[in-house]
Amino acid sequence: MNQSELLAPENYNIVDEIEKYAENPEKLALIYEHAFDAPEKVTYATLIQRANQVGHVLQQSGLKKGDRVLVMLPRAIETYEVYIAALKLGLTIVPSSEMLRTKDLQYRISHGQVSAVITMPDYIPEFEKVKEYPDLIKLLVTGEHTSWTSIETEKSKYATSLEKYPTSRNDLAILSYTSGTTGNPKAVMHTHGWGFAHMQLAPKQWLNIKEDDLVWATAAPGWQKWVWSPFLSIMGSGATAFVYNGKFKASRYLELLQDFKINALCCTPTEYRMMAKLQNLDDYKLTHLHSAVSAGEPLNRDVVAKFEHHFNLTVRDGYGQTESTLLIGFLEGTPQRPGSMGKAIPGTGVTIIDDEGRELGAHEEGNIAVPLDLPALFKGYLNDEDRTEEARVAGYHVTGDLAQKDEDGYFWFEGRKDDIIISSGYTIGPFEVEDALTHHEAVKECAVVASPHAERGNIVKAFVILQDGYDGDEALIHEMQQFVKQSVAPYKYPRAIEFVDTLPKTNSGKIRRIELRNEEKRKYKK
Numbered sequence: 001m002n003q004s005e006l007l008a009p010e011n012y013n014i015v016d017e018i019e020k021y022a023e024n025p026e027k028l029a030l031i032y033e034h035a036f037d038a039p040e041k042v043t044y045a046t047l048i049q050r051a052n053q054v055g056h057v058l059q060q061s062g063l064k065k066g067d068r069v070l071v072m073l074p075r076a077i078e079t080y081e082v083y084i085a086a087l088k089l090g091l092t093i094v095p096s097s098e099m100l101r102t103k104d105l106q107y108r109i110s111h112g113q114v115s116a117v118i119t120m121p122d123y124i125p126e127f128e129k130v131k132e133y134p135d136l137i138k139l140l141v142t143g144e145h146t147s148w149t150s151i152e153t154e155k156s157k158y159a160t161s162l163e164k165y166p167t168s169r170n171d172l173a174i175l176s177y178t179s180g181t182t183g184n185p186k187a188v189m190h191t192h193g194w195g196f197a198h199m200q201l202a203p204k205q206w207l208n209i210k211e212d213d214l215v216w217a218t219a220a221p222g223w224q225k226w227v228w229s230p231f232l233s234i235m236g237s238g239a240t241a242f243v244y245n246g247k248f249k250a251s252r253y254l255e256l257l258q259d260f261k262i263n264a265l266c267c268t269p270t271e272y273r274m275m276a277k278l279q280n281l282d283d284y285k286l287t288h289l290h291s292a293v294s295a296g297e298p299l300n301r302d303v304v305a306k307f308e309h310h311f312n313l314t315v316r317d318g319y320g321q322t323e324s325t326l327l328i329g330f331l332e333g334t335p336q337r338p339g340s341m342g343k344a345i346p347g348t349g350v351t352i353i354d355d356e357g358r359e360l361g362a363h364e365e366g367n368i369a370v371p372l373d374l375p376a377l378f379k380g381y382l383n384d385e386d387r388t389e390e391a392r393v394a395g396y397h398v399t400g401d402l403a404q405k406d407e408d409g410y411f412w413f414e415g416r417k418d419d420i421i422i423s424s425g426y427t428i429g430p431f432e433v434e435d436a437l438t439h440h441e442a443v444k445e446c447a448v449v450a451s452p453h454a455e456r457g458n459i460v461k462a463f464v465i466l467q468d469g470y471d472g473d474e475a476l477i478h479e480m481q482q483f484v485k486q487s488v489a490p491y492k493y494p495r496a497i498e499f500v501d502t503l504p505k506t507n508s509g510k511i512r513r514i515e516l517r518n519e520e521k522r523k524y525k526k
Helices: 014-024 043-061 077-088 102-111 121-128 151-157 192-206 222-235 250-259 269-276 301-313 386-391 430-440 474-487 513-526
Strands: 028-033 040-043 068-071 091-094 116-119 138-139 171-179 188-193 215-216 239-242 265-269 291-295 315-320 324-327 342-344 352-353 366-371 394-403 410-418 420-422 426-428 444-451 459-468 498-501
Touching: 014 043, 014 077, 014 192, 014 222, 028 043, 028 077, 040 043, 043 077, 043 116, 043 151, 068 077, 068 102, 077 091, 077 222, 102 121, 116 121, 121 138, 138 151, 171 192, 171 222, 171 301, 192 222, 192 315, 192 324, 215 222, 222 239, 250 269, 269 301, 291 324, 301 315, 315 342, 324 366, 352 394, 410 430, 420 444, 420 459, 426 430, 430 444, 430 459, 430 474, 444 513, 474 498
Parallel strands: 028 239, 068 091, 068 116, 091 171, 116 138, 215 239, 215 265, 265 291, 291 315, 459 498
Antiparallel strands: 028 040, 171 188, 315 324, 324 342, 342 410, 352 366, 366 394, 394 410, 420 426, 444 459
16 A cells, blocks of 8 residues: 555545445444443434534534534444534544543643533533633533533434535544643644545554444544544444443453454453453353454453464454554454564554664664654644654654564564663563563553662562452562563563552553652652
């Protein structure tokens, strides 16, 4: 695949890829399972009609092309309707997790110059404390509240057809906020053309979605991964999205995969790890599942092995960022190489460079980098030219992740650039140590960071959540240290291990090593 195949037509709207499937009145778009009533099914035709009515409400509220709309909604049918309606009108969506608080919302509304917010009644209290925005248009998808417009009430007044506002591939479509290691969150600018390029790469090459598949991508709205998979990848492929608005429970996930006969699955390594920990995996029959992928952080080898053993299915890893699309991964047919990230996705041009922008050879550790002219790359950080330029080196966008590539083109993850541990002159990637620890039978979950040390600069420290039935004592610490030494170079073993009940995580399930690292620094300074 070359660059020209990733370039959208000059006049283009992301919704074009979804709306075409509404021509078949029977084609199923969504199955919504919410653990209360019977699953709700919605066709593409009905979804587009409802979205069109929502679009009329947005117009009547005073919104126009180019306005920015903060959308704070859970996994729900209404979320799909709002996204389609907003994009069809040329509005820019600011995805926002329902877990955000007033401070987060205040920053997004101010920094993003947001014109309207769309949410549900349960989340109103956080918006009521937002200051200095008396002209903010406030909309609810369900229910009613003083000073808020109810889309649910108003949309029935309008026609089920809606003229799409003319947009170009360069018009801003999505403004996703992503946290950096320092400073306020960065606002990642994605155009309609980015959406087109993404749909040529992720769903077709990696997710391997076939039209009419039933696909479950577990990411929650409010995060770019929801835009990636549950929304664009599934809807743009003419598949059916399985939407589950319930709490994670490993046994429940496997029941849903089995009972609904899911064909393709995309979820986080944490979710896969929790499923793989179950002792009764053979009780579940996942014979309809032909594609399973994982993204967000590297997937442990033992998890892949368990899914292969019990379900005859290879879980394929993938790597990308809020700023891009899928960049590296295992496509169907790519030979597995345990511990590797996979290969560069054809058409992305992703490579490894040093800090001066020189492309590195095999087994040389450096920065994962993407050519700046890739259509599936963001256009920069809104109102933040400095941080945009900081991530650009010699015609590349530098992701902030470190890896090396072998002679066969497989990438090997070394960790975030700011997660790398330097101890006694040795450079140590935390994932390799975490992966080794995870294979110990007593370990449920773990995270590895640098801990300041007077003599060595830093030492490797592991925070470990134990499986039930194990006691965290000195004998177990020694046993784990020896265990790690058997699979990684001895200088990499954790010289300190602390047993904990929980690990700090983002709302999308990624472990926040930075919190652990900062706490170690704080304790060292005392």
